[in-house]
Amino acid sequence: MQITISSNSIIIEGNIKTVHDYQEIKSVTDSLIQEHRKIKIIIKDSLSITSSIIGYFNKIVLRDSIDLSMEVGNIQLVNLLDDLNLTSIFKVKKV
DSSP states (O other): OEEEEETTEEEEESOOOSHHHHHHHHHHHHHHHTTOSEEEEEEOSOSOOOHHHHHHHHHHHHTTOOEEEEEEOOHHHHHHHHHTTOTTTTTEEEO
16 A cells, blocks of 8 residues: 555555554544645545544544545445445545
């Protein structure tokens, strides 16, 4: 997995699957929300997302009132987020 930051966007390439991936995404997101209340997460090609990342994103949206949106490149991940009723919470768009 590789992360790139651009303004208020986090671009993730590769599969998200390990605890280290979660820690890296959380660390980058934590630093970004210090400056921005609106964050865009671009997940280019991951097939899935870990439950810890889902829980973390849920927390920052619902408790910290961060305006989070997601652009997802893989239809399987879009369907997973939809099955979990997270499409509206995370403002998921297929790209």
